[in-house]
Amino acid sequence: MEPAIDAAPVARSLLEPHAAQVAPRLLNLLLAGADGRIGRIVEVEAYAGAEDPAAHSYRGATARNASMFGPAGHLYVYLSHGIHHCANVVCSGPGHGVLIRALRPLAGLTAMRAARPGCLRDLDLCRGPGRLARAMAIDRRHDGLDLLGDGPYRLLDDGTPPPTDPETTPRIGISRGTEKQWRWSVPDEPCRSRQPRRSRSSPPCSA
């Protein structure tokens, strides 16, 4: 048996206003879903609407990204590369959202394993945005869903504060806005996503 988890809903005011302000606050909160699946948020990225060329919302609202312009605390889910779904928490800034990039699995591991056949280690179940959406059974049907109500997916606080010294790095997998240090993660957390493959054109890591 997994231990019971005592957690309370998150206040909507936590998601105001700017995604880059909100993102590090989400570290160590819980994402809960169907079949008792719960994971602790250990890696996030901020996307900030019209001021952020890397954001899907950069050029304004479209059919795909409409939920990014809706109420804070709702989900924005998109399909990446025609294969993987990725989940964001919408912030109050227009077109702002926080991409959840990795979770540490806490409960509902059986359901997560079943959703991710071929995943060998529990550490890897939610290690990456596409993987965690799969493990939590999140897809485009959940786009726009409120995470702060009584819905099937909820953002919860079990009293664990965000880290005082989160690791800060550039965002992963984008081609514009790469100068912004808008990726945050919990230090020494094994369930963070892998660093991207070093691109041919970028200089090797000196050592």
Added chain:
DNA sequence: TTGAGGATTCTC
């Protein structure tokens, strides 16, 4: 109507 380009992951 067309086509280039993905907020990724897995395998070779």
Added chain:
DNA sequence: AGAATCCTCAAA
């Protein structure tokens, strides 16, 4: 390094 895989959006 390359593939899988399909939706989105800007441009024509």
